[in-house]
Amino acid sequence: MYRFKLLKWLLVFSVFLAGCDETPQNEQYSTFEAIKSAGKLRIVTRNAPTSWYINADGQPTGFEYDLGRLYSQYLGLEPEFIVEDSIGDVFNALSTGKADIAAAGLTVLESRKHRFLVGPAYDSVHQVLVCHRDGFNPEGYDELSEVTIRVVADSSYAERLAEIKQNKNTALAWQETDRFSTEELLEQVAEERVDCTVADATIVKINRRYFPELRVMMQITDSQPVALYLPAGAHELQTELEAWFKQFQKSAQPDRLEDRYYGYFREFDYVDVSVLKRRVDKRLPRYKKFFRVAAERYDLPLTTLLAQAYQESHWDPDAVSPTGVKGIMMLTRNTAEAMDVVDRTDAKQSIMGGARYLRRMMSRFRDEVMNEDRLYLGLAAYNIGRGHMHDAQSLARQLNLNPYVWHDMKKVLPLLTKKKYYKNLRYGYARGTEPVRYVQRIREYQHILGNELE
Structure with missing residues (x-):
């Protein structure tokens, strides 16, 4: 139903009720004039990691949250988010007039076109069968009847299983539930409470960071478009939605949303994630209070500081690199002196010094730099040094890119390795790919830690 990499932005114009121009009598909706008057x-939407959720700061966030917010802003209206528990409840809210639009990672299905208008398609996904890595792993449709499969009711997953049963394996059976979300079913598979489930590949990708025991067995659909849905009679609102989406596609917003929510994902590493989860339990408790104090004192997200320290040293206060940096925050001797750190292997001193230094790097950027961009730019400067960061920003201007937006800067930094570019820069050559990977890994660790520490 939803996917993390927004590789293409497609505009799919609305699909009206099949063979019918009238709104069914049981469908209710607000006219566009009524919406504007209100x-x-x-x-x-739904409470899901790619749709809508409450972040560590207690604020709503999510890709489809931002999508709905931006469309509301275009209309000059305040967004009111209605969070439902199931897909069935989402569509019920549309059909009963409770909601004006659905943004919940919904794939375009023929069965849905008969009751609703389909708005712009903003992504595409494919479904996969997911099982426990140590359980029985079916390798083809003929083996699906050998495992118990549980999926969300009223979902595209259940519809696809019905197609497989009809065309591939008449013995196939599965359970449908409206009590659990896709994410909860993935957790059940990880805990071996059910053999397998079906989910979108991107949902699995994010949840394997929390449950590394999950294993993707097979892809069971081709790519399917993901779109916004509207009540069957809401043609005027649909026209406005299409007009906004055309503008949206041409702006920088799609790339920024992609980077914000999905830019940190790399190839899944079972060992890496498993080790992190163990160290959360075994190693982190000794130092957690120091991280909390430092995060509060220097106004930094706790999960970011934890993730940065894990990237630097795996929370090892005695860590030493071949170049001489050491401690939990891997400070150089000069940085430690500047941050009043006497003993770099003292966990408390190192954490406080590292947090102070990160805040200093962040403060070097002008006031109008957005919070997330400021954080990522600060992390990159922490890694590569402020001088090379300044060079990269100068180069960004030469290339007509924004030196204060991380999405642009992560394209520019690797150019510092190329003589064509660095020969004219003040600080010269730098391993510019390193800060890009550094920030990416911190963002990924931050995402996992946010779930582990709830």
Whole structure:
């Protein structure tokens, strides 16, 4: 239903009720005039990591949250998010007039076109069968009847299993539930409470960071478009939605949303994630209080500081690199002196010094730099040094890129390895790919830690 890499942005114009121009009598919706008069756009979504959720700061976030917010802003309306528990409830909110639009990672299915208008498609996904890595692993459709499969009711997953049963394996059976979300079913598979489930590949990709025991067995669909849905009679709102989406596609916003929510994912590493989860339990408790104090004192996200320290040293206060940096935050001698750190192997001193230094790097950027961009630019400067970061920003300007947006800067930094570019820069050559990987890994660790520390 939803996917993390927004590789293409497609514009799919609305699909009306099959063979019918009239709204079914049991469908209710607000006219566009009524919506404008109310001053708000009611957006139904689901509590899911790619749709809508509450972040570590207690604020709503998510890709489809931002999508709905931006469309509301275009209309000059306040967004009102209605969070439902199931896909069935999402569509029920549309059909009963409770919501004006659905943004919940919904794939385009023929069965849905008969009752709703389909808005712009903003992504595409494919479904996969997911099982426990140590359990029985079916290798083809003929073996699916050998495992218990549980999926979300009223979902595209259940519809696909019905197609497989009809065309590939008549013995196939599965359970449907409206009590659990896709994410909860993946957790059940990881805990071996059920053999397998079906989910979008991107949902699995994010959840394997939390549950490394999950294993993708097979792809069971081709790519399917993901779109916004509207009530069957909401043609005027649909027209406005299409007009906004055309503008949206041409702006820098799609790339920024992609980077914000999905830019940190790399290839899954079972060992890496498993080791991190063990160290959260075994190693982190000794130092957690120091991280909390440092994060509060220097106004940094706790999970970012934890993730940075894990990237630097795996939370080992005695860590030493071949170049002489040492401690939990891997400080150089000069940086330690500047941050008043006497003993770099003292965990408390190192954490406080590292947090102070990160805040200093972040403060070097002008006030209008957005919070997330400021954080990522600061982390990159922590890794590569402020001088090389300044060079990269100068180069960004020469290339007509924004030196204060991380999405642009992560394209520029690797150019510091190329003589064509670095020969004219003040500080010269630098291993510019390192800060890009550094920030990417910190963002990924931060994502996992946010879940582990809940």
